[in-house]
Amino acid sequence: MGGKTGIGDHIPAVQKTFKKIFNLGDEFVPDGHHFDHLFADGELFSVGNLTGKAISVSGHTPADLAYQFDDAVFVGDTLFMPDIGTARADFPGGDAHQLFHSIRKILALPSTTRLFMCHDYPPATRTAVWESTVAQQRARNIHVHDGIDEDTFVSMRNRRDATLEMPNLLLPSIQVNIRAGKLPPVETNVVAYFKIPVNLI
Structure with missing residues (x-):
């Protein structure tokens, strides 16, 4: 529809926190660039x-x-x-x-x-x-x-x-939220995955 996404300009701090929690690779740069505008x-x-x-x-x-x-x-x-x-x-x-x-x-x-x-x-x-x-x-x-x-x-x-208690679906939804609504990238088998840390949160 041509809409743009915006979020608070402290989103890099959120992204850095969850990059560590989910052990995201080099493809995920926590600088807020996933959003069209940082308010x-x-x-x-x-x-x-x-x-x-x-x-x-x-x-x-x-x-x-x-x-x-x-x-x-x-x-x-x-x-x-x-x-x-x-x-x-x-x-x-x-x-x-x-x-x-x-x-x-x-x-x-x-x-x-x-x-x-x-x-x-x-x-x-x-x-x-x-x-x-x-x-x-x-x-x-x-x-x-x-x-x-x-x-x-x-x-x-x-x-x-x-x-x-932790809200239902919190962990997968965060992995979409920090990417401004996009799914994690596909891996070498052309499948995208959500990560679930089993001994951290």
Whole structure:
């Protein structure tokens, strides 16, 4: 369709981490060139007649971005709905301290700013939803409402992350994600393979 791929300009750090984990060969150069564009924090870009701003929100991974269009922010893997909390920070390269500061950056926006979630994991008592506001998050987010300091958040996030299982298909999907959606190259038998480290993660 002619679309282009973009990601945060910290993607080389993510690629270097997973190049080591998956023992990728010389064909994989972790410099971000797989993507058409690497967004810097605060960089402006156009989508048709709209002007967007890339906001670095590292913590879940080093390269996470949020995207702001006027009073709407697509928050990526940072915040969930207030009754669910926040994203995990225990993937390789993740950092709960960075995640806290990234979230506070979002929550410093005007209180009426609309926040669009990347994921929702609704309890049985409600259906899935995708939108909240800065005011709602600051008042009611169970992990990071106003009054929760960095040390409290990091302690909670680390304890909680230690109980979470690895998501299904995480390891194969990462090997596609770090190549901007492309499969690993075929080997000498003209077959492409995903690698699964059995004694590392």
